[in-house]
Amino acid sequence: MLRPSPLPVELSGQPFTVGVARELGVGRGRLAGSDLGRPFHGVRTPDAFFADSDDPLVLMCLQYAPRLAPWQFFWGETALALVGLPTPRWPHRVGLHVAAHRPAREPRTQGVIGHRLQVREPAIVVHAGMPLEHPVRAWRQAGSLWRHDDLVVAADAIVHQGWGTVEELRDEVRMLRGRSATTMRSALNHVRAGVESPEETRLRLLIVRAGLPEPEVNWILRDAYGRAIARLDLAYRRWRVAVEYDGRVHAEDVRQFERDADRWSAIRRAGWRHVRILRHHMRGDRPTAVALVREALHEAGWRP
Known part of the structure; x- marks a missing residue:
C-alpha cells in the first residue's frame, strides 16, 4: 500500500482549504487521500491535526476557520462558547454560527448557520486566532435562542470575567423590540456582579x-x-x-x-x-x- 505523498509544509498539521492547497501545487488526487478529513465543503484536515481542546464545538470552529472570509466571524452562542462563557446545558447543543455585516455575505454551507447583520460598526475580538463577535453583543444575539436562566448565567459570567458591564449589556438590549427584548430585560434584572460560577x-x-x-x-x-x-x-x-x-x-x-x-x-x-x-x-x-x-x-x- 502506497503511503500518501507529504503535503507542503505550509499545510502540515492544520486544517486548510482546497483552494489554498491547489495554489501550493497539491493535486486533486492528493486532496482525495484517505488521510485527509472533510469536515466542511472545501476544507481538508490532515490526520496529524491536533486541537488543544477536547470541546467538539472548538474543534469544529478550528476546522471551519480556514473557510472564513475576511469579513466573517463567529456569532452569538458560538462566540460565547469559544471564550469559555457558560452555555445552556444538555439537551441544548450550541450550533456553529457565522455572521457578516451587510452588504457582505454570510456563509451558506452545510453544518453552518449563517447570519447577515445590519450595518453597524463591528466589535470583533480575536480569540485563539479566530475572529468572533464581542461577548456583550454575542449575549444579545443568543437571546433569540436561549431561555431566561441561561441568559442570566452567561451575563453574570460576562460581568465577572470583565468582558463587559451590566450597563453595556443594557445598551445592547435597548436595541431590541418585541418578545426577545422582554425576555432579555427580565434576565438583566437578575444579573448580579461578583458571581463566580x-x-x-x-x-x-x-x-x-x-x-x-x-x-x-x-x-x-x-x-x-x-x-x-x-x-x-x-x-x-x-x-x-x-x-x-x-x-x-x-x-x-x-x-x-x-x-x-x-x-x-x-x-x-x-x-x-x-x-x-x-x-x-x-x-x-x-x-x-x-x-x-x-x-x-x-x-x-x-x-x-
Missing part, C-alpha cells in the same frame, strides 16, 4: 423564584477584628444564614476537603447557619435546595 447563579434564581428573600452574592464574612473568615456564595446577613453550592470538584482532593471542612466550621463558630447545597439538591420539580434554605431561614427567624 454558573451553579451559584442557578441556585440564586431557584431560591428567589421560590419566594425566598434574595441573598447577597460572594459576601465576605469577617470576625470582630475585621479579619476575613470566608467569602460566602450567598449570604443572608440579617438572619446570619450562609448558602453555598458545593460541586465537589475536589471530591478526590483530601487536602481541599479538609480546608473546606475547616472553613464550614469557622462559619458556624461565627454564629451563622451554613447550608451546603449539592448538585442533586437542585434537581427535579421540587428541588430539595429550596426546602433546605427555607428551613434555615425559618430557624433564624425569617417569616414570609
Whole structure:
C-alpha cells in the first residue's frame, strides 16, 4: 500500500482549504487521500491535526476557520462558547454560527448557520486566532435562542470575567423590540456582579423564584477584628444564614476537603447557619435546595 505523498509544509498539521492547497501545487488526487478529513465543503484536515481542546464545538470552529472570509466571524452562542462563557446545558447543543455585516455575505454551507447583520460598526475580538463577535453583543444575539436562566448565567459570567458591564449589556438590549427584548430585560434584572460560577447563579434564581428573600452574592464574612473568615456564595446577613453550592470538584482532593471542612466550621463558630447545597439538591420539580434554605431561614427567624 502506497503511503500518501507529504503535503507542503505550509499545510502540515492544520486544517486548510482546497483552494489554498491547489495554489501550493497539491493535486486533486492528493486532496482525495484517505488521510485527509472533510469536515466542511472545501476544507481538508490532515490526520496529524491536533486541537488543544477536547470541546467538539472548538474543534469544529478550528476546522471551519480556514473557510472564513475576511469579513466573517463567529456569532452569538458560538462566540460565547469559544471564550469559555457558560452555555445552556444538555439537551441544548450550541450550533456553529457565522455572521457578516451587510452588504457582505454570510456563509451558506452545510453544518453552518449563517447570519447577515445590519450595518453597524463591528466589535470583533480575536480569540485563539479566530475572529468572533464581542461577548456583550454575542449575549444579545443568543437571546433569540436561549431561555431566561441561561441568559442570566452567561451575563453574570460576562460581568465577572470583565468582558463587559451590566450597563453595556443594557445598551445592547435597548436595541431590541418585541418578545426577545422582554425576555432579555427580565434576565438583566437578575444579573448580579461578583458571581463566580454558573451553579451559584442557578441556585440564586431557584431560591428567589421560590419566594425566598434574595441573598447577597460572594459576601465576605469577617470576625470582630475585621479579619476575613470566608467569602460566602450567598449570604443572608440579617438572619446570619450562609448558602453555598458545593460541586465537589475536589471530591478526590483530601487536602481541599479538609480546608473546606475547616472553613464550614469557622462559619458556624461565627454564629451563622451554613447550608451546603449539592448538585442533586437542585434537581427535579421540587428541588430539595429550596426546602433546605427555607428551613434555615425559618430557624433564624425569617417569616414570609
